[in-house]
Amino acid sequence: KAGVTQTPRYLIKTRGQQVTLSCSPISGHRSVSWYQQTPGQGLQFLFEYFSETQRNKGNFPGRFSGRQFSNSRSEMNVSTLELGDSALYLCASSLVSSSYNEQFFGPGTRLTVL
Amino acid sequence: TQLLEQSPQFLSIQEGENLTVYCNSSSVFSSLQWYRQEPGEGPVLLVTVVTGGEVKKLKRLTFQFGDARKDSSLHITAAQPGDTGLYLCAGDNYGQNFVFGPGTRLSVLP
Numbered sequence: 001k002a003g004v005t006q007t008p009r010y011l012i013k014t015r016g017q018q019v020t021l022s023c024s025p026i027s028g029h030r031s032v033s034w035y036q037q038t039p040g041q042g043l044q045f046l047f048e049y050f051s052e053t054q055r056n057k058g059n060f061p062g063r064f065s066g067r068q069f070s071n072s073r074s075e076m077n078v079s080t081l082e083l084g085d086s087a088l089y090l091c092a093s094s095l096v097s098s099s100y101n102e103q104f105f106g107p108g109t110r111l112t113v114l
Numbered sequence: 115t116q117l118l119e120q121s122p123q124f125l126s127i128q129e130g131e132n133l134t135v136y137c138n139s140s141s142v143f144s145s146l147q148w149y150r151q152e153p154g155e156g157p158v159l160l161v162t163v164v165t166g167g168e169v170k171k172l173k174r175l176t177f178q179f180g181d182a183r184k185d186s187s188l189h190i191t192a193a194q195p196g197d198t199g200l201y202l203c204a205g206d207n208y209g210q211n212f213v214f215g216p217g218t219r220l221s222v223l224p
Binding site: 004033042045048056090092096100102103104105108110 | 144145147149154155156157158159162164202204206209210211212214216217
């Protein structure tokens, strides 16, 4: 079974631009979560989507948004990029229907804001 | 707010040594996961522990879940350079969300 895929793997943008990241979960997984990882803050939860609905949201500004499609693929958008948005963005999928939950991560998208 | 603490934060050891890293919380979790992450890559799931007191072994790695399901430990026997990485623990809050610890950065020197 194929793992979680994320595209693109690397991205360079300038301040003020906007960016869209994509995540394809493991087949059959309906939950997709997004995280931001930086050396200083560690892994921080952005939001979780389940069946095309945002189920949980972390403490990030409204510039960060996401959506999920009917095939469970998810996109994350960041508008008006700031230097501090430079980070590794990770997507994780999980099979919510199991007796316990496990998250499987993709390789991440390294975003650099200049 | 649920928090997971990990200790030590950094660990540098010689090949062949044993080590233990800890993951602690004041909160109860329905399960707990351990991940290893290499630079620039996503975390890779190593194990999930579910039952209080549970012990799982993965080759030279031994994982234990505390009796009260609030803490966990990871013990590595005869560490190898390939064990180098960031070890993360994550608690499942009964399907509501996952709480991640800050990680233990392990360096195994040849």
